[in-house]
Amino acid sequence: MNSITAWIGLGANLGKPQKTLTNALKALNNTPNIQLRQYSNLYRSEPVGSPKGVPWYLNGVCQIETTIDPHDLLNILQKIEASQGRDRTRETRWGARTLDLDLLLYGNHIIDTPTLIIPHPRWHLRRFVLHPLAELAPELIHPLLGKSVDTLCASVDDPSRVIRLPKWNPTLF
Numbered sequence: 001m002n003s004i005t006a007w008i009g010l011g012a013n014l015g016k017p018q019k020t021l022t023n024a025l026k027a028l029n030n031t032p033n034i035q036l037r038q039y040s041n042l043y044r045s046e047p048v049g050s051p052k053g054v055p056w057y058l059n060g061v062c063q064i065e066t067t068i069d070p071h072d073l074l075n076i077l078q079k080i081e082a083s084q085g086r087d088r089t090r091e092t093r094w095g096a097r098t099l100d101l102d103l104l105l106y107g108n109h110i111i112d113t114p115t116l117i118i119p120h121p122r123w124h125l126r127r128f129v130l131h132p133l134a135e136l137a138p139e140l141i142h143p144l145l146g147k148s149v150d151t152l153c154a155s156v157d158d159p160s161r162v163i164r165l166p167k168w169n170p171t172l173f
Contacts, residue, residue, distance in 0.1 A: 002067070003065045003066065003067055004065070004066055004067070004106055004107040004109075005037075005063060005064070005065055005105075005107055006063070006064050006065075006066055006070075006073065006103065006104075006105060006106045006107070007061060007062070007063055007064075007103075007104040007105040007133065007137075007140075008028070008061065008062050008063075008064065008077065008101055008102065008103060008104060009059070009060075009061055009100070009101070009102035009104050009120070009123065009129050010024060010025075010039075010059060010060045010061065010062060010099075010100070010101060011045075011057050011058070011059045011060075011097060011099070011100040011101075011102075011128070012057065012058055012084075012097060012098060012099050012100065013047070013054065013055045013056060013057040013058065013097060014055070014085075014097060014098045015085065015098050017057070017058040018042065018058060018168075020084050020085075020098060020099050021042065021058060021060060021099070021170070022170035022171070023083075023084055024080055024081075024084060024099055024101060025039060025062060025170055026170070027080045027083065028062065028064060028080065031076060033066055033067045033068050034064050034065070034066045034068065034073075034076075035064060035065045035066070036062060036063075036064055037062075037063040037064060037065055038062065038063045038136055039060060039061070039062040039063070039136075039168075039170075040060045040061045040062070040132030040133070040135045040136050040168075041060065041132065041135060041164055041165060041166075041167060041168050042058045042059065042060045042132075042164075042165045042168045043058070043059045043060065043128060043131055043132055043162050043163060043164050043165065044056050044057070044058060044162070044163045044165060045057045045058070045059045045127070045128035045160065045161070045162045045163075046160040046161045046162070047160075048126060048128070048158070048160050057097075057128065058165075059128040059129070059132060059162075060132045060168070061104070061129065061132040061133045061135075061136060063136060063137070070103065070106045070109065070111060070116060070118060071113075071115065071116055073103060073106070074103055074115070074116050077101040077102075077103060078101075080099070080101060081098075081099045081100065081101055084098050084099040085098040085099070102120050102123070102129075103116070103118060103120065104118075104119060104120045104123045104129065104133070105118065105119050105120070105140075105143070106118045108143045109143075110143055110144065119142060119143055119144060124142055124145060124147075124152045124156070125156065125157075125158060126156075126158060126160075127153075127156055127158045127160055127162045128160070128162050130149060130152055130153040130156055131153065131162050131164065133149050133153075134149045134150055134153045135164075137149055138150040138153075
């Protein structure tokens with residue numbers, strides 16, 4: 001299989017979110033057949049659709065190169081989430097998370113199966129994804145909408161607040 005560029009959304013709001021996100025990048029970077037190419041700054045993000053009282057998130061985006069099938073990659077992301085304490089059986093939709101890793105894009109592939117939808121169905125509607133993605137790849141085109149990340153970022157109808165934090169320099173090795 002040829003190498004594919006994939007984009008992953010990162011989020012956490014329980015425990016020590018910055019440490020958790022660093023651990024997630026380390027795990028990705030140390031996974032065979034995945035090369036971490038770049039990652040955004042972290043953004044402090046107001047919860048979207050969450051019940052009242054849910055703490056703000058730390059969010060970011062990373063770019064990887066991989067030869068791993070997208071369904072297998074999703075399984076790897078879920079194993080990394082579990083290794084950082086995420087228990088999908090005990091959480092509520094849009095509730096607090098120790099770690100959330102979303103496969104946003106997998107090349108220009110369009111996938112719609114019961115277990116995986118790519119592009120991720122809501123990333124173009126969320127400031128907490130668009131801002132870090134625009135930092136890294138403003139000209140990246142959404143494969144279904146045909147619009148650049150910059151264009152989507154400028155026109156998104158999401159009232160939630162997103163605050164860019166100072167430069168994030170996780171130690172990955």
